[in-house]
Amino acid sequence: xxxxxxxxxxxxxxxxxxxxxxxxxxxxxxxxxxxxxxxxxxxxxxxxxxxxxxxxxxxxxxxxxxxxxxxxxxxxxxxxxxxxxxxxxxxxxxxxxxxxxxxxxxxxx
Numbered sequence: 001x002x003x004x005x006x007x008x009x010x011x012x013x014x015x016x017x018x019x020x021x022x023x024x025x026x027x028x029x030x031x032x033x034x035x036x037x038x039x040x041x042x043x044x045x046x047x048x049x050x051x052x053x054x055x056x057x058x059x060x061x062x063x064x065x066x067x068x069x070x071x072x073x074x075x076x077x078x079x080x081x082x083x084x085x086x087x088x089x090x091x092x093x094x095x096x097x098x099x100x101x102x103x104x105x106x107x108x109x
Contacts (some may be wrong), residue, residue, distance in 0.1 A: 003048070010073035035097035037089035041065050062086070095108025 006027040030040055045061040047053050056064070066081035075081075075090060 006070040007068055010071075019051065029072065029087075030068050031074065031092065033093055034091055035094040037065065037086050037091055040068065041086055044068075 006029055008031065009027060009029040010031040028034075034040060041061060044064050045054070045056060045058070047057060048061075048064065059072040065086065066075065066079050069075045069081070069089060070077045070079060074089060079085070
């Protein structure tokens with residue numbers, strides 16, 4: 001692993017929130033925390049690789065997203081990813097993600 005954050009840790013359908021309650025054994029990953037695959041693409045295309053952010057082509061970003069999704073058990077290992085396929089992906093934690101609907105500005109900061 002090294003000093004970098006873990007990106008692959010699949011979640012079973014019966015798992016609730018494996019990273020909750022300060023469980024240091026579980027990192028927040030694509031498979032057990034992120035709600036949308038499009039956010040993953042945005043992250044990959046803007047932040048990777050670490051030493052040269054934004055240097056991946058769109059096809060390289062889609063390929064890396066497909067690899068990460070497959071590693072997390074979300075898509076098949078031979079899945080082809082493009083914009084349409086990406087929008088169709090439903091991550092396991094999507095239904096469990098709670099939107100922050102707070103209003104009020106300063107009172108919540």
